[in-house]
Amino acid sequence: KAGVTQTPRYLIKTRGQQVTLSCSPISGHRSVSWYQQTPGQGLQFLFEYFSETQRNKGNFPGRFSGRQFSNSRSEMNVSTLELGDSALYLCASSEGLPSYEQYFGPGTRLTVT
Amino acid sequence: QKEVEQDPGPLSVPEGAIVSLNCTYSNSAFQYFMWYRQYSRKGPELLMYTYSSGNKEDGRFTAQVDKSSKYISLFIRDSQPSDSATYLCAMSPKAGGTSYGKLTFGQGTILTVHP
Numbered sequence: 477k478a479g480v481t482q483t484p485r486y487l488i489k490t491r492g493q494q495v496t497l498s499c500s501p502i503s504g505h506r507s508v509s510w511y512q513q514t515p516g517q518g519l520q521f522l523f524e525y526f527s528e529t530q531r532n533k534g535n536f537p538g539r540f541s542g543r544q545f546s547n548s549r550s551e552m553n554v555s556t557l558e559l560g561d562s563a564l565y566l567c568a569s570s571e572g573l574p575s576y577e578q579y580f581g582p583g584t585r586l587t588v589t
Numbered sequence: 590q591k592e593v594e595q596d597p598g599p600l601s602v603p604e605g606a607i608v609s610l611n612c613t614y615s616n617s618a619f620q621y622f623m624w625y626r627q628y629s630r631k632g633p634e635l636l637m638y639t640y641s642s643g644n645k646e647d648g649r650f651t652a653q654v655d656k657s658s659k660y661i662s663l664f665i666r667d668s669q670p671s672d673s674a675t676y677l678c679a680m681s682p683k684a685g686g687t688s689y690g691k692l693t694f695g696q697g698t699i700l701t702v703h704p
Contacts, residue, residue, distance in 0.1 A: 480632075482632075507690055508690075509690040509691065509692070518677075518694055518695070518696045518697065519633075519677065519679075519692075519694040521690075521691045521692065521693075523690075524689050524690025524691060525690075526689070526690070531689040531690060532686075532687060532688070532689040532690050532691055534691065566632055566633070568692075570690070572690070574684035574689070576621040576623070576638070576681050576684070576692075577623070577635060577638050578623075578635070578690075578692060579635060580625075580632035580633045580634070580635075581632050582631055582632045583631075583632050585630075
């Protein structure tokens with residue numbers, strides 16, 4: 477089976493802009509979780525989607541949002557970018573039955589200037 | 590205080606050594622425990638997954654969970670230079686409510702195995 481894919485792999489944006497990141501889960505996986513990874517804070521949970529519904533959300537401002545499509549693909553959006561949003565954004569998929577084993581994609585490296 | 594504490598290292602060992610990586614946690618609701626390996630500029634790769642207390646072995650890797658002490662370990666036998674990476678522990682309570690799809694991670698331990 478193909479692994480989790482994320483696009484784009486690298487992004488450079490300017491403060492105040494918005495950005496959309498995409499994630500395609502492993503075939504058959506219905507749950508997608510998003511994480512932000514920074515050197516100072518490590519991996520922090522953003523939100524989780526299952527069957528097009530957000531089931532859980534972490535402690536991030538409303539500028540961070542996401543959605544999931546009927547084919548389980550997911551997108552996350554960050555509006556009004558701030559310098560502190562520079563990070564590696566990781567998407568992980570699991571069967572979601574529930575399933576606790578999450579498989580990560582390579583991430584999208586976002587740099588905000 | 591963080592829910593999961595992990596010594597960031599760095600840890601440097603010679604090839605062939607036994608490596609011990611550890612995490613402690615404070616949330617007694619955690620029941621599912623995982624170890625991930627992350628190479629530079631890559632996403633985390635799931636190495637081991639265990640439920641509740643006990644040991645699990647997979648090749649050169651052994652995961653231990655001691656829920657009474659809120660302590661988990663990963664042992665790597667016969668370490669290789671290719672094991673050089675950051676190792677992250679992660680854990681989750683039983684799914685439901687605010688725990689759906691959420692893993693809580695340690696900060697990661699940077700491991701270098703030198704030839």
